[in-house]
Amino acid sequence: MVGMGMIFEETYRPFFEHARAKGLFDRRFGEVDVQLTAVASRTGSRADAYRESAGDRTFPFESFVGDSSGADLARSDVDFCCVATPDDRHFESAQAALTAGKHMLVEKPSVLKLQELDALVDLAREKGLLAKAVYHKLFDPDHKRMRTFYHDGVLQHVNSGYCSLLEPKQISGSQFAQWIGGRNPGTYVACHYIKLIDFSFGGKLKTVTATGQRGIVAARDSNTWDSTQLRMVYEYDDGREAAFDIHTSWVTPDNFPGYVEQEVQFRFDNGLWNGHSRKRGVECTVEDQTPLKIKNTLNNHFNAPFLEPWGERSERGYGIEVIEQFVREVAYVEFGGDEAGRDDRLSEMRQLDYNDLSADRQTVATVQALEAILEQAAAGQPDCVVRVNGPDGGLVLYRPGSSEHEVLYAPEV
Numbered sequence: 553m554v555g556m557g558m559i560f561e562e563t564y565r566p567f568f569e570h571a572r573a574k575g576l577f578d579r580r581f582g583e584v585d586v587q588l589t590a591v592a593s594r595t596g597s598r599a600d601a602y603r604e605s606a607g608d609r610t611f612p613f614e615s616f617v618g619d620s621s622g623a624d625l626a627r628s629d630v631d632f633c634c635v636a637t638p639d640d641r642h643f644e645s646a647q648a649a650l651t652a653g654k655h656m657l658v659e660k661p662s663v664l665k666l667q668e669l670d671a672l673v674d675l676a677r678e679k680g681l682l683a684k685a686v687y688h689k690l691f692d693p694d695h696k697r698m699r700t701f702y703h704d705g706v707l708q709h710v711n712s713g714y715c716s717l718l719e720p721k722q723i724s725g726s727q728f729a730q731w732i733g734g735r736n737p738g739t740y741v742a743c744h745y746i747k748l749i750d751f752s753f754g755g756k757l758k759t760v761t762a763t764g765q766r767g768i769v770a771a772r773d774s775n776t777w778d779s780t781q782l783r784m785v786y787e788y789d790d791g792r793e794a795a796f797d798i799h800t801s802w803v804t805p806d807n808f809p810g811y812v813e814q815e816v817q818f819r820f821d822n823g824l825w826n827g828h829s830r831k832r833g834v835e836c837t838v839e840d841q842t843p844l845k846i847k848n849t850l851n852n853h854f855n856a857p858f859l860e861p862w863g864e865r866s867e868r869g870y871g872i873e874v875i876e877q878f879v880r881e882v883a884y885v886e887f888g889g890d891e892a893g894r895d896d897r898l899s900e901m902r903q904l905d906y907n908d909l910s911a912d913r914q915t916v917a918t919v920q921a922l923e924a925i926l927e928q929a930a931a932g933q934p935d936c937v938v939r940v941n942g943p944d945g946g947l948v949l950y951r952p953g954s955s956e957h958e959v960l961y962a963p964e965v
Contacts, residue, residue: 668916
């Protein structure tokens with residue numbers, strides 16, 4: 553485990569603790585023992601705290617500390633690495649894992665540039681490894697239902713979409729304060745919906761535009777953003793287009809009734825899909841506890857602690873399921889048959905384009921475009937446009953009122 557922050561606590565920790573207690577079974581590969589044997593972090597303080605609090609719920613893992621901790625861990629005797637560092641540090645740790653011959657799972661967005669994505673995909677192919685990314689909103693049951701309707705032709709031809717994901721101030725002001733300088737909430741969470749749109753509806757990305765606001769998290773003339781508004785335009789095989797707007801922020805008041813405000817709306821030729829991921833029919837009020845310690849609207853789908861009917865305590869949700877699915881894919885490659893069939897099993901798992909890095913191109917292209925547009929805006933040049941696979945290159949930034957352009961990525965996206 554590379555990175556021991558919030559996402560480890562919410563998703564990886566419950567998975568590894570459950571896997572330690574129950575093991576992992578599948579008829580394809582039998583029973584597999586999955587243990588958290590090593591962690592890496594900058595200071596080691598969170599690893600020490602977790603070791604002390606977890607007791608026998610976790611394996612007696614080794615803790616690697618310092619700037620090179622991710623690479624040091626990758627060279628140790630582990631079978632796969634999970635990378636959950638801040639998004640602008642993903643590439644370094646992911647590359648170290650693959651270089652050391654380890655299967656690799658990285659949090660969203662996988663990387664920030666197509667050049668980095670190319671390097672990781674090539675490295676995984678060279679080493680015969682899986683390289684996957686976590687986009688847990690693809691596992692949200694509401695989103696899976698929408699995609700099923702679209703795949704089966706119940707909902708026909710998407711026309712437009714609006715998505716929002718608004719995080720509380722404690723994210724930007726406390727939990728992420730150490731690394732938030734120069735960052736933006738769009739790269740951090742808009743990528744959830746970028747991937748949902750790209751995976752659910754297909755099509756070819758054509759244009760990316762974006763804007764945002766500053767002045768709360770940091771100075772208004774800095775490159776640290778409070779909120780962002782992103783627009784993507786896709787073209788489909790019949791020549792028709794669809795536009796998608798994604799709004800994000802990390803400055804919602806901490807006393808907001810839900811931890812995260814998030815919703816989607818998609819319009820189709822023959823219908824409309826509205827999904828509110830905060831308001832799912834549950835409201836709770838507890839005197840002196842809501843909405844700060846306990847939220848009024850609870851997301852019991854992502855991850856929540858439960859007392860099961862049979863008396864067992866558990867933590868379940870799609871945020872955990874997505875990690876388990878990756879581990880099952882690794883186990884199938886390594887233990888799902890004889891060595892002679894490994895390449896076929898590896899190829900089969902790479903075809904799963906919901907999480908394979910080779911299928912992350914348009915998502916990463918959008919993230920790279922967003923980062924470039926916001927950087928230009930912070931430098932005093934707002935309203936830039938990035939066009940995809942045009943006459944000047946694969947990913948090209950155009951400034952208003954200027955005949956000059958900047959090629960962000962030359963090959964075809």
